[in-house]
Amino acid sequence: MTAETKPLWYTSNPDLGDERAELEAILKRYQVLFRKLLVPGAVDALDNINKLLNGFGNAQLNALGSLFFSLERTLFNSPSPIFNGEESYQRYLVEYVPLKHIRDFIYYIVTNMSDAVPAPFPGRESVIAFFVEWSSALSSFLLREGRGTMRYDPRTDGINFSNTPSETVALRQWSAQLDESLATFRGILNEEDARESAVQSAIEARHAADAARRAAGESGALSMGEHFQRIAADEQKSEKDWNKILFLLIAAILAMSAFIVYKSVYSQWVQTLLHLVIILPVIGAATYASRNAGHHRVVARWAKTASVQVNSVQAFAEQLSSPENRDRLILELGKNVFSTPAYGDPSKVEHFSAIPPDLLDAAKEVANKSLPEKAKRG
Numbered sequence: 302m303t304a305e306t307k308p309l310w311y312t313s314n315p316d317l318g319d320e321r322a323e324l325e326a327i328l329k330r331y332q333v334l335f336r337k338l339l340v341p342g343a344v345d346a347l348d349n350i351n352k353l354l355n356g357f358g359n360a361q362l363n364a365l366g367s368l369f370f371s372l373e374r375t376l377f378n379s380p381s382p383i384f385n386g387e388e389s390y391q392r393y394l395v396e397y398v399p400l401k402h403i404r405d406f407i408y409y410i411v412t413n414m415s416d417a418v419p420a421p422f423p424g425r426e427s428v429i430a431f432f433v434e435w436s437s438a439l440s441s442f443l444l445r446e447g448r449g450t451m452r453y454d455p456r457t458d459g460i461n462f463s464n465t466p467s468e469t470v471a472l473r474q475w476s477a478q479l480d481e482s483l484a485t486f487r488g489i490l491n492e493e494d495a496r497e498s499a500v501q502s503a504i505e506a507r508h509a510a511d512a513a514r515r516a517a518g519e520s521g522a523l524s525m526g527e528h529f530q531r532i533a534a535d536e537q538k539s540e541k542d543w544n545k546i547l548f549l550l551i552a553a554i555l556a557m558s559a560f561i562v563y564k565s566v567y568s569q570w571v572q573t574l575l576h577l578v579i580i581l582p583v584i585g586a587a588t589y590a591s592r593n594a595g596h597h598r599v600v601a602r603w604a605k606t607a608s609v610q611v612n613s614v615q616a617f618a619e620q621l622s623s624p625e626n627r628d629r630l631i632l633e634l635g636k637n638v639f640s641t642p643a644y645g646d647p648s649k650v651e652h653f654s655a656i657p658p659d660l661l662d663a664a665k666e667v668a669n670k671s672l673p674e675k676a677k678r679g
Contacts, residue, residue, distance in 0.1 A: 310377065310393040320403045321395050327410050328373040335366035349415050352422040361425055364489035368432060371482035379478065381471035392468075394475040398439060406435055429490070436483050443476040530608045536601035540594045547590030 311318035334350055337343040339362050344350060357365070376398070380391040395403075409431055412418045 308377070308393075309380070309391060310395050312396070317400055320400060320407070321398075323407055324395070324403050325373065325377050327407060328369050328376075331410070331414070332366050332369045332373070335362045335369070338362050349417060351416050353414060356422050356428075357425050360489060360492070361429065364486050365429075365432070367489060368436070368482055368486040371478070371485070372436070375475060375478045375482065379475070381474065382467065383465065383471060384467045385465055389467075392471065394443075397443065397472065397475075399442070402435070402439060402442075409435075433483060433486070436479050436486075440476045440479040440483075443472045443479070527608075530604070532600070532604035534601075536597040536604060540597040540601060543590050543594040543597065547594065 307318065310321060312321075334344070334348055334353075337348065338350075338353060338357065339359055344354065376395040377393060380393050382389055383392040412420050413423050413428065
């Protein structure tokens with residue numbers, strides 16, 4: 302940096318001037334880098350900040366960019382006229398920043414926010430806390446300077462000079478600007494925290510609602526499963542009862558038929574009639590009872606199947622990757638469970654009678670053939 306291009310805040314001390322120039326360059330460079338980090342794929346190897354990739358969210362990047370812009374403006378681009386009693390000249394805030402404070406900022410950036418030093422990224426919270434502390438400490442230092450409790454000239458690294466009202470006002474104004482920059486920085490972060498909190502609350506509320514719906518669904522499925530289990534148990538009991546009745550009727554009819562055969566006088570028409578008396582009631586009663594038993598058996602099987610489907614559909618649906626497939630599965634189950642169950646052939650189930658119509662037709666045919674033969678012999 303030549304004498305013609307040196308800014309007013311550079312001073313005649315090369316070491317101090319170079320440190321200030323490096324601080325300004327870092328503030329400018331990282332404003333650009335923070336903007337690039339907001340755009341996926343915009344950062345390249347020459348930027349030397351791979352450790353910052355995925356290190357900050359958009360809100361943190363915007364907040365850091367805003368803070369660095371404010372620091373550059375306040376430190377290097379907001380001069381204030383200072384009158385020392387003999388002459389007036391422009392002074393910059395950076396001229397009042399202690400050298401160790403400048404070096405602390407530079408060292409932190411180079412070590413933790415660039416790839417120049419192979420140190421791990423300390424984390425977004427640590428980085429944000431450092432810049433807040435650095436800015437707050439500088440603001441507090443300026444206030445102490447403004448009260449005249451700590452007087453030295455950073456340009457000559459520690460030579461005392463007299464306090465003036467214009468200098469005190471300038472220091473307080475710079476301190477207020479730093480505080481305002483920090484307030485803006487915190488405001489951006491707080492807005493993001495509030496936004497993230499709202500999003501998290503919405504997610505938790507949605508999860509709670511889903512959990513409530515799942516609990517209600519599981520409770521409903523459990524109740525439905527138990528309901529179908531009770532139906533199955535009742536139908537199985539009815540089937541057994543009808544089977545018992547069937548066997549009792551067969552036994553009773555056989556006993557009565559045997560008694561009739563024993564007491565009757567044998568003849569052709571009596572033999573035919575006895576065949577009908579024995580066969581038709583037995584078959585009719587058996588058909589009636591077996592159809593009832595079969596009806597209850599089919600209902601019991603349907604209820605058992607529905608119970609198993611209702612109790613297991615949730616676990617099975619969770620294994621499906623597609624929500625559409627899960628919805629389709631549950632829809633099909635609903636059709637099977639809530640529609641009218643198919644108990645078999647309705648045309649046959651409705652004709653419950655002691656003697657089925659087809660057997661009556663057979664009996665009529667036998668009677669028509671037998672009775673004319675008896676009339677001829679008589």
